[in-house]
Amino acid sequence: MAENLLNFDAEQLTAWFAQQGEKPFRARQVLRWIYKNGESDFDAMSDLAQSLRSKLKETACIVAPKVMREELSEDGTRKWLLDVGTGNAVETVFIPETDRGTLCVSTQAGCALDCAFCSTGKQGFSRNLSTAEIIGQLWWANREIGRASDGNWPITNVVLMGMGEPLANFDNTVSALRLMLDDNAYGLSRRRVTVSTSGIVPAMDRLRDECPVALAVSLHAPNDALRDVLVPINRKYPLRELMAACLRYLERAPRDFVTFEYVMLEGVNDSLQHARELIALVRDVPCKFNLIPYNPIPQAPYRRSSAEAVRRFRDVLMEAGIVTTIRKTRGDDIAAACGQLAGQVQDKTRRTHRLMEVGT
Ligand code: SAH
Ligand code: SF4
Numbered sequence: 001m002a003e004n005l006l007n008f009d010a011e012q013l014t015a016w017f018a019q020q021g022e023k024p025f026r027a028r029q030v031l032r033w034i035y036k037n038g039e040s041d042f043d044a045m046s047d048l049a050q051s052l053r054s055k056l057k058e059t060a061c062i063v064a065p066k067v068m069r070e071e072l073s074e075d076g077t078r079k080w081l082l083d084v085g086t087g088n089a090v091e092t093v094f095i096p097e098t099d100r101g102t103l104c105v106s107t108q109a110g111c112a113l114d115c116a117f118c119s120t121g122k123q124g125f126s127r128n129l130s131t132a133e134i135i136g137q138l139w140w141a142n143r144e145i146g147r148a149s150d151g152n153w154p155i156t157n158v159v160l161m162g163m164g165e166p167l168a169n170f171d172n173t174v175s176a177l178r179l180m181l182d183d184n185a186y187g188l189s190r191r192r193v194t195v196s197t198s199g200i201v202p203a204m205d206r207l208r209d210e211c212p213v214a215l216a217v218s219l220h221a222p223n224d225a226l227r228d229v230l231v232p233i234n235r236k237y238p239l240r241e242l243m244a245a246c247l248r249y250l251e252r253a254p255r256d257f258v259t260f261e262y263v264m265l266e267g268v269n270d271s272l273q274h275a276r277e278l279i280a281l282v283r284d285v286p287c288k289f290n291l292i293p294y295n296p297i298p299q300a301p302y303r304r305s306s307a308e309a310v311r312r313f314r315d316v317l318m319e320a321g322i323v324t325t326i327r328k329t330r331g332d333d334i335a336a337a338c339g340q341l342a343g344q345v346q347d348k349t350r351r352t353h354r355l356m357e358v359g360t
Contacts, residue, residue: 006132006139010185029047031182035185042056064136068081068083077095080092089109090162092140094154094155101145101155103137103158106129107162107165107172109129109164110164111123111125113168113232116229130172131176135176138186142154153186156188160193167204168203178211181193181213190254191214195214196217197218199242199245200237201241212252217258217259221274222280223239230269258287261292264309264310264313266306272316288322288325289314314326
């Protein structure tokens with residue numbers, strides 16, 4: 001079967017070329033064609049020998065996931081639903097702003113971590129995306145949107161905040177990250193690529209050692225009792241361990257702070273007492289906060305905190321010296337906002353079934 005070259009980071013592509021008896025600089029040339037030019041046709045790779053082009057046409061291909069549907073929001077946000085086979089779909093969201101274009105990328109079909117307020121989690125886990133399916137989202141979206149007036153690709157920032165937990169699909173995620181950063185591919189700065197994690201502590205340490213990029217941590221609660229309920233992975237890696245992992249990460253991170261994401265749930269985690277508890281929790285961790293207005297999903301009982309409650313919460317954090325922003329909800333009208341990315345993923349874990357069986 002033809003090898004999909006989007007599955008290889010630079011090192012892996014060089015190794016694959018070596019297996020074919022080709023020199024490393026050939027791999028670099030091909031990488032540049034694929035990512036700098038957005039090329040998928042080997043015949044167009046004009047600086048490769050004709051014999052190599054013919055060989056690649058037989059042994060390799062360059063294929064991103066198939067787009068099933070595109071939606072455009074009134075605010076310019078674009079969402080693509082991508083077919084990743086066997087009844088699975090994932091979503092990619094492009095968020096244009098005046099000074100940058102951000103792509104929100106998915107890393108898994110579904111998610112096994114089952115956070116209480118997240119529609120991806122409510123679907124259960126289906127499977128990990130391949131490197132080609134992860135980097136293919138960026139490759140395809142850049143080509144689809146087209147170059148900006150300065151000739152650069154429109155996507156300047158990438159956040160791994162779509163469907164799935166990136167650190168639970170570690171190897172493929174890291175290969176995709178390396179392509180985002182590689183000078184022969186997209187050449188993005190480490191500061192412009194953000195991994196968001198619910199807090200898988202050992203994988204945070206590996207990311208720090210293998211491919212440090214900007215880090216966002218989905219905190220959502222100021223104490224273990226509440227976080228155990230909202231973000232169940234907390235039962236395995238409680239807050240004390242998570243805070244220590246953040247500090248270790250910062251030793252090698254491209255930014256000198258961690259971004260804590262905090263979804264605002266009315267009457268659940270949004271009181272001023274919660275804010276004060278948070279301040280004590282993160283006292284030793286250089287951080288910023290991003291407060292996310294909850295986007296309601298049908299499978300969860302929560303309500304969005306009022307704008308007033310969110311502002312008061314922010315003010316308390318700010319008075320304690322913590323830079324705090326309130327996330328604008330974007331793409332609401334096309335269900336592209338945080339946590340609303342549902343796709344059409346089958347529940348391979350049959351969680352719904354199991355829960356019914358145990359009567360919860
Ligand atoms: N699995 C990773 C990244 C994907 S989720 C993580 O959890 O960090 C991206 C962000 O959206 C996370 O902070 C997540 O907690 C948040 N989120 C999930 N469901 C949401 C909802 N219904 N409303 C608002 N934010 C939500
Ligand atoms: Fe998974 Fe993140 Fe959703 Fe939690 S918030 S279920 S970790 S995708």
